[in-house]
Amino acid sequence: MTNATPEAPSLAEAREVLQLNVTYTQARVLHTALELGLFEFLAAGPRTEAEIREHAELHSHLVSDWLDALVGLGLLTFDGGGYANASRADHFLVPGRPHYIGGAVLQHGRVHYELWNRFADALRDGKATSGRNITAGAVVEEQPDLDRARRFLDHMDTFNQFVAAQLSQVLDWSRWTTFVDVGGARGNVAARLVLDHPNLKGSVFDVPGVEPLFDEHMAARGTTDRVGFVGGDFFNDPLPGADVILFGHVLHDHPEESRKKLLAQAFDALPPGGTLLVYDAMLDESSEPEAYLQSLVCSVILDGGSEYRVRDISAWAEEIGYEVEQVIPLDTMTHDRLLVARKPG
Numbered sequence: 582m583t584n585a586t587p588e589a590p591s592l593a594e595a596r597e598v599l600q601l602n603v604t605y606t607q608a609r610v611l612h613t614a615l616e617l618g619l620f621e622f623l624a625a626g627p628r629t630e631a632e633i634r635e636h637a638e639l640h641s642h643l644v645s646d647w648l649d650a651l652v653g654l655g656l657l658t659f660d661g662g663g664y665a666n667a668s669r670a671d672h673f674l675v676p677g678r679p680h681y682i683g684g685a686v687l688q689h690g691r692v693h694y695e696l697w698n699r700f701a702d703a704l705r706d707g708k709a710t711s712g713r714n715i716t717a718g719a720v721v722e723e724q725p726d727l728d729r730a731r732r733f734l735d736h737m738d739t740f741n742q743f744v745a746a747q748l749s750q751v752l753d754w755s756r757w758t759t760f761v762d763v764g765g766a767r768g769n770v771a772a773r774l775v776l777d778h779p780n781l782k783g784s785v786f787d788v789p790g791v792e793p794l795f796d797e798h799m800a801a802r803g804t805t806d807r808v809g810f811v812g813g814d815f816f817n818d819p820l821p822g823a824d825v826i827l828f829g830h831v832l833h834d835h836p837e838e839s840r841k842k843l844l845a846q847a848f849d850a851l852p853p854g855g856t857l858l859v860y861d862a863m864l865d866e867s868s869e870p871e872a873y874l875q876s877l878v879c880s881v882i883l884d885g886g887s888e889y890r891v892r893d894i895s896a897w898a899e900e901i902g903y904e905v906e907q908v909i910p911l912d913t914m915t916h917d918r919l920l921v922a923r924k925p926g
Contacts (some may be wrong), residue, residue, distance in 0.1 A: 582775060593843075604785070605694075612651050612690025615683050618699055620666055620674040622920060627663030642663040677889030684735025687845075691732075696881045709884045731794060737830070738769045745773035747911040751919065754778040757856065760825035761786055763815055763847070767798040768808050770829060775807040783808045784821055815843060820850040827858045833876075840894070845901050854924020857903055860911065865891045872916045891918060898922045 605750040611852030614620060617637045622628065623696040628636070634644055648664055656670045668673070673682045677718045696709075703709065745828045748770065758780055765785035775781045785795060799805045810823050815840070840870060847857050862868075862875040872888060879886035895905045903922035911917040 583772055595809065599635070607654060608689070608694070610654065611649060611656065611686060612694070613647070614656070615674065615686045615834035616690060618685070619651075623664065624675045626672065627660065627665040629663050631881050632666065661695055680738040681735075684732065684737075687732060688736035689708050691880065694883075696862060698845045700750075700881060703881055709880065709882055727793060732788070733754040734794060737766055741770050741829060742773070743913045744911060745770040745875040747760065747913055747917075748829075748858075749774055750910050751911070752858075752921070755780060757824035758782065759823040760784070760827060761788075761821050761823040761850075762812075762829065763820060763843070764831040766791055766830065767794045768802075768804070768810070769798065770827075771808045772799065772802040774803055776802070781807075784811055784823065785809070786811045786815060786821055787815060787817050788812065788814065807925045808876070815846070820846050822850045822852065823855070824852070825856045825858060826851055829860050831861075832859060833861045833879045833888050834883050834886045837884070837889075839895075840889070841897050842898055843900070844903075848901050848903065848924055851924045853924060855924045857898065857920075857922040857924070858894075859894065859920040859922075860917045862888045862915045863891045863894065863908070863920070864888050865918075866871075869916045891920070894920055
């Protein structure tokens with residue numbers, strides 16, 4: 582029997598654990614800057630601390646440390662007199678800029694952060710901590726809250742703008758002339774596809790309450806005559822027919838039986854030889870840790886929500902009658918994978 586001397590604990594590893602423990606503080610500093618409109622205010626040029634305080638009605642002694650923390654995070658610069666947006670904040674965190682991703686930041690700050698605060702409850706009982714459908718609730722009512730819906734769709738479009746660019750590039754869209762984006766919201770992905778591929782015309786199928794925001798967004802993108810809107814409930818109404826039916830970041834919101842039902846409805850709507858496309862942060866042995874965190878996000882938000890494994894959706898599709906052609910990794914923020922399947926014929 583040997584008396585092995587235990588290895589001394591690594592202080593570097595301890596620091597890594599402690600840094601992981603306080604990562605939320607960085608997120609809250611960022612969330613608050615968006616909530617207070619700081620980056621938008623600084624878009625016109627540098628401002629002094631006094632000007633920032635006056636604009637945002639801030640009176641606390643915390644303001645100086647908050648601004649300097651944003652400098653330390655690389656989101657602001659300071660020249661000794663005034664604060665200004667760093668280049669990445671100017672590109673991505675100023676509303677109205679082409680690559681704005683602040684909608685996702687605001688959604689996480691206002692909604693997701695509180696849900697994760699009750700994550701231990703979800704682990705105990707398996708129920709979403711939201712207690713309600715925060716994704717569609719703003720647009721399914723008879724008189725939807727369009728401002729709340731617009732904020733949520735800003736969050737969705739933050740992520741799907743990256744998916745749309747990839748989706749447009751990795752497939753040969755010259756094979757098709759029509760597509761339907763099921764649950765496509767205000768049509769951000771559909772607009773990108775028709776702008777990139779003049780041969781295409783598309784439709785978005787979503788709850789009727791989204792249509793005013795769809796019309797608004799298509800007018801802004803210049804795609805009003807290329808993408809149409811069909812209102813309905815995709816669990817109870819037949820899907821429109823097209824050469825391609827697309828489910829993007831939809832199946833992960835629902836339990837397995839609902840996913841199978843949607844795939845079967847798409848099969849019925851597709852013509853012989855038609856194509857099914859599904860993208861989500863699907864899981865397999867090579868998945869990044871972020872994909873598992875994304876799966877937990879879905880579970881915390883909606884009962885039955887989660888990411889799913891590539892082998893599972895492939896089996897569901899084949900059971901329905903599809904021929905699975907390929908699964909393509911996409912270079913997106915959520916490490917999505919794209920399943921391509923064909924209806925025989």
